[in-house]
Amino acid sequence: MNLQRTEEQQMVVETIKLFIEKEVAPVAAKMDAASEFPHALVKALGEMGLMGAFIPVEEGGSGMDLLTYILAMEEVSKAWASLGVIMTVNNSLACDPIHRFGNPAQKQKYLAPLAQGRLLGCYALTEPGAGSDAGGIATRARRDGGHYLLNGTKLFITNGKQADVAIVYAVTDPTRGKKGISAFIVEKAFPGFHVGKIEDKMGLRGSDTAELIFQECRVPAENLLGVENEGFKIALSTLDGGRIGIAAQALGIAQGALDAAVAYAKERKQFGRPIAEFQAIQSMLADMKTEIDAARLLTHRAAWMRQQGRPVTAWAAQAKLYASEMANRVAYKAVQIFGGYGFIKEFPVERFYRDARITTLYEGTSEVQRMVIARHLMQSVR
Structure with missing residues (x-):
């Protein structure tokens, strides 16, 4: 591992510092105190290529290496941790699983818009009864013709209120425990998807943390991410x-x-x-x-x-x-x-x-x- 920053890494860091000085630092404290989601700043991060930083260029991302992304994350979080968590959730928890496990159609429909900041993503794993025990989730997904019907509640979901797309985990085979969990790409617009309680948090007050509720939520079968029962x-x-x-x-x-x-x-x-x-x-x-x-x-x-x-x-x-x-x-x-x-x-x-x-x-x-x-x-x- 080379500890010396490359020219590209240094350029990215300097660009972010300039952005922070002009756009983030003047508003961060006030927006955080007001629990205001930074829509304009998130859009700007997308335009800078930082919402899909390490996603390959051919899939709509910026093609940075992970070290460059980590340097960028540190700089953004140093200025405002709320903006940092919005950025990392979209990169690591929304874009990355589609990049690693999605099929070409899913990448074209969801990955490029997420990576370019045109859509915002979230990651829905945690539930009221399943935090550290991620394999103990209770949300269910049953096949119904060309769809899956999702039922359950997710808790503490960063970007949950604002996100357009969620990576949602649900049990498709209750007899298999962790080996019966599947992952789905779920659009907020799908019938049966509701945003519930918005948490009033101690910190990260500029990022929303929400409850997501699925009531017979109809998810097209083609939105299954990866293979059924391999979601864990x-x-x-x-x-x-x-x-x-x-x-x-x-x-x-x-x-x-x-x-x-x-x-x-x-x-x-x-x-x-x-x-x-x-x-x-x-x-x-x-x-x-x-x-x-x-x-x-x-x-x-x-x-x-x-x-x-x-x-x-x-x-x-x-x-x-x-x-x-x-x-x-x-x-x-x-x-x-x-x-x-x-x-x-x-x-x-x-x-x-x-x-x-x-x-x-x-x-x-x-x-x-x-x-x-x-x-x-x-x-x-x-």
Whole structure:
């Protein structure tokens, strides 16, 4: 793995920084406080090629490698984590499974519009009774001639309210457990598809998190993604990529918190000198910097491994586990450095602190990541 950025990667990063400076930074705090979905910014990301960043050009995407995408994710999330999660869900959880498992007709109809930002996607796996136990979903899909009829409820779905297309998992053979789950491409316009409760969240307030309800939802049989009863394999493969994206989001949150803390520590004076000159503050900043760099290496390694087509489940879990928990530690210290001001919404670290919290929960809790890592470790030691 080459740690030196390529010219293309540096160009992408510089382009995003300019976009953030002009378009995102001036509105992020206000829109987040108002829980306002950033329609115009999402459209702009699509025009920049960042809503289908690593999807091949011939399928309508930008054809970036995964490392370039991860760098882009970190930069966007550093400015506004809500925008970052909208971007990563569309890339990793909506576009990627269609790219990997979709047939040519599905790619033409859905992948190109999703990758170009003309449609927005979401990923509907979690249910009220099935969070970490993804194989325990209760949503059912039964064949009815040329359609499947879906019945069930999905919970905590990022982009759920705004999405045009959902990747939905449902049980097609109740006798086979996890081996009886199938994946479907479901349009919001399909009869029987309803958006339910919109969650009022602690953080990521600029992205919507919704309940999706399916009541005899009629899905054409040609919208079955991959092979019937092999949806759980699709879900696990998709989550490998999604977890790398969340690790990059966590990196962005942490880097944003560190940057703010350093700037504040140099400016804030107590006892006649900047607090950055005090050893206690320097120690916190040094730990924050070291943890961010360590998490970045883990995340970049996981992205590089997936780009090479190598088994990446354990690497992705390690990256997601460490980066998410690191982001919470870094954001905590950033608030501490700001003192009382860190508790005030006017200052950016308050938002970083709230946004960091979700990263240890979604796309697999830290406890699930540890289970995945340990399972792979036990299998590798004979």
